[in-house]
Amino acid sequence: MKDIQTFERCLKDFEYFKDFQGFLDPRDNGQKRRIPLKRKLVRFNPLNDLNENQFRIKYRFSKESLRRIIEIVRDDLEIEYYEPLKREQVPIDLQILSAIRLWGGTEHPKLTAMAHGVSLRTLAKITRRVASVLASKASRYIRMPATLSEKERIMCSFQAIANMPQVIGALLQTTVRFLPENSGSYLSEDDPDGESTYPAQSNEELHLQIVCDAAHKIRDLDIRLIDEHSMASDAEMFALSKIRDRFEQNEFRGRILLGSEIVRCSSSLYTPVRFPRNQSEELYNHAHSTTYASARKCLSLLMSRFGVLGTEILGSQSSAKQTITALSILHNMAMEWADPSIDSELHVSPYKSTFFNAMTNVSKSGEDNNRKQFIKTHFASQ
Incomplete structure (x- = not known):
């Protein structure tokens, strides 16, 4: 008997949950309108979503080389440009990838921005940041023999x-x-x-x-x-x-x-x-x-x-x-x-x-x- 009561309570809970998802709108002639649940944004990850040949065409580097670049630059970006984490913030590795793809000049900048889920203005800020961090390493990577x-x-x-x-x-x-x-x-x-x-x-x-x-x-x-x-x-x-x-x-x-x-x-x-x-x-x-x-x-x-x-x-x-x-x-x-x-x-x-x-x-x-x-x-x- 207790099991039956527990099952009935579960069914009522499911009904309450359905009522929470939808509501009656007088403009819809009494019909129930569904409120879609907000889904978590899944960003494009070129290192996983592109094959090696596609990746080289778009990013002008092999995947192995880009991973090495990301590791070299990541810490400086996080330290130099740290801000409290915001909802849907562009990950550091995706910032580096988007900047390098833009510099490759293989497509219109707007397509590059769209591919990485950012606006053109955001992409411009990202590229300036990545360029600044990379340029700070000039004495290490650009030097005459000593x-x-x-x-x-x-x-x-x-x-x-x-x-x-x-x-x-x-x-x-x-x-x-x-x-x-x-x-x-x-x-x-x-x-x-x-x-x-x-x-x-x-x-x-x-x-x-x-x-x-x-x-x-x-x-x-x-x-x-x-x-x-x-x-x-x-x-x-x-x-x-x-x-x-x-x-x-x-x-x-x-x-x-x-x-x-x-x-x-x-x-x-x-x-x-x-x-x-x-x-x-x-x-x-x-x-x-x-x-x-x-x-x-x-x-x-x-x-x-x-x-x-x-x-x-x-x-x-x-x-x-x-x-x-x-x-x-x-x-x-x-x-x-x-x-x-x-x-x-x-x-x-x-x-x-x-x-x-x-x-x-x-x-x-x-x-x-x-x-x-x-x-x-x-x-x-x-």
Whole structure:
């Protein structure tokens, strides 16, 4: 008898629960309207929900490499940007994944935001945070060789390419556009959720100077704003850089950088001979172009992995610099780990000679003599 009473009470409890789920609405003609129970938000997890090939296409890294990046950055994000946990807060690992996918430039930013369940405005905040944390690690991941053994190792790797001695780095320059926040806001003020995009009204450019090694890792990075009113040549940009001062102070005594023809030849930066007059200069030019291809390949790999560098970076000048630094660090991680997501054998066409601008690229006689002596010592005709 007690069991029957207990069963009846259970049935009444179920009826009470059903009554709690629904109620009578007079606008529904006496019909019962069901109130759907709020479900817990299940976020997209690309590490679990995408296969390896799909993941590499979207995130420009293998899953193993992305997991390593997440572990390197996670603690700094949690410490630097800690806030009391809020309902449906974007997890740290998903913040890192969404930022890297946006930088990959494989799709419209709105699609990237939708794929990770955030608004464009939230995605913009996330990318700035991730870039800032990554950029803070620049001294660890972007640095010229300091010890004698490091210098010798890099020199040997360059010499193994085309028998060009004494080379410790290859220098390459390009520009990257960015959209300042105060010039045609990317996100409308009338759209607080950041669901609409507006074309840029104006943008500015940053001059990017890279020094890389033979393994296509970035060893030095110099980023400067290009002033429209005082446009400086690439040679003048090099003269302003810290790496040039370090060579002038004999930090890398007896070692040289390789540069393209658009940069002025100097005692520390050797460029191709514009009009080779003998076999020695032709041999030098051939060795120079083959060795210098490392720099062009480095830039090609960087641009292939992070398409945003070929379009424009959204944010202030400071934010754009942090983003470029962060992408250079990610590039070095990919090179160090031999990440297979971007073809490491990406074809780079042979170096092609271009004419100097006679007004800005005239070498000093003393600097020319340094190169002449170098050619005579190492490339004299047999």
